[in-house]
Amino acid sequence: MHRCAIGLAAGVALTLATFAVSSAQKAPEDPGVNAARAEILAKVAPRGGKPKLDDLVLVYKRVNRGGLGFGPQPNATSGMETKIIDLSRAAPSKVTVKMESDDLIKLAHRMIAMADLVRPHFTKPMGGKGKKDWDQWLDDQKVAAKELIRAVENEDGKAVTKAAKKLHYACGECHAAFRD
Numbered sequence: 001m002h003r004c005a006i007g008l009a010a011g012v013a014l015t016l017a018t019f020a021v022s023s024a025q026k027a028p029e030d031p032g033v034n035a036a037r038a039e040i041l042a043k044v045a046p047r048g049g050k051p052k053l054d055d056l057v058l059v060y061k062r063v064n065r066g067g068l069g070f071g072p073q074p075n076a077t078s079g080m081e082t083k084i085i086d087l088s089r090a091a092p093s094k095v096t097v098k099m100e101s102d103d104l105i106k107l108a109h110r111m112i113a114m115a116d117l118v119r120p121h122f123t124k125p126m127g128g129k130g131k132k133d134w135d136q137w138l139d140d141q142k143v144a145a146k147e148l149i150r151a152v153e154n155e156d157g158k159a160v161t162k163a164a165k166k167l168h169y170a171c172g173e174c175h176a177a178f179r180d
Contacts (some may be wrong), residue, residue, distance in 0.1 A: 087164035
């Protein structure tokens with residue numbers, strides 16, 4: 001009986017430890033990323049169907065080309081890709097970062113969500129690059145987007161530009177290899 005109780009206690013402890021480790025490895029997603037994911041899916045798959053890669057990547061484009069745009073009321077020529085390029089060229093002032101902080105963080109959340117949404121759409125190696133490269137560039141995009149959030153929170157225009165350059169690089173490298 002004593003052995004059975006010890007075995008049961010050890011089994012419970014092992015189960016709890018396994019649960020704790022698996023929970024720690026899969027941290028809850030940021031609510032901003034969840035909202036961005038829902039916004040993107042509503043745009044590209046309004047009926048709840050499985051989104052296609054061609055539809056997903058349109059969200060980066062200007063509003064007049066099917067994109068989500070940038071800012072609270074994006075105009076026709078506003079786009080996520082355009083904003084990233086602009087940010088990578090010149091550091092915004094502290095005042096500009098502060099004024100656009102909510103929109104810049106929303107942009108970063110969209111970038112993180114897009115990396116997750118696009119990941120399963122790898123189809124075949126191209127340009128000498130394969131799934132490992134695809135995944136790495138998506139991971140780089142997520143890291144750079146998180147750096148953008150930190151830079152915005154610190155109101156650091158130079159760090160915003162550095163993060164935007166990393167985002168632009170990750171996107172550009174992937175497109176150079178995988179765009180048809």
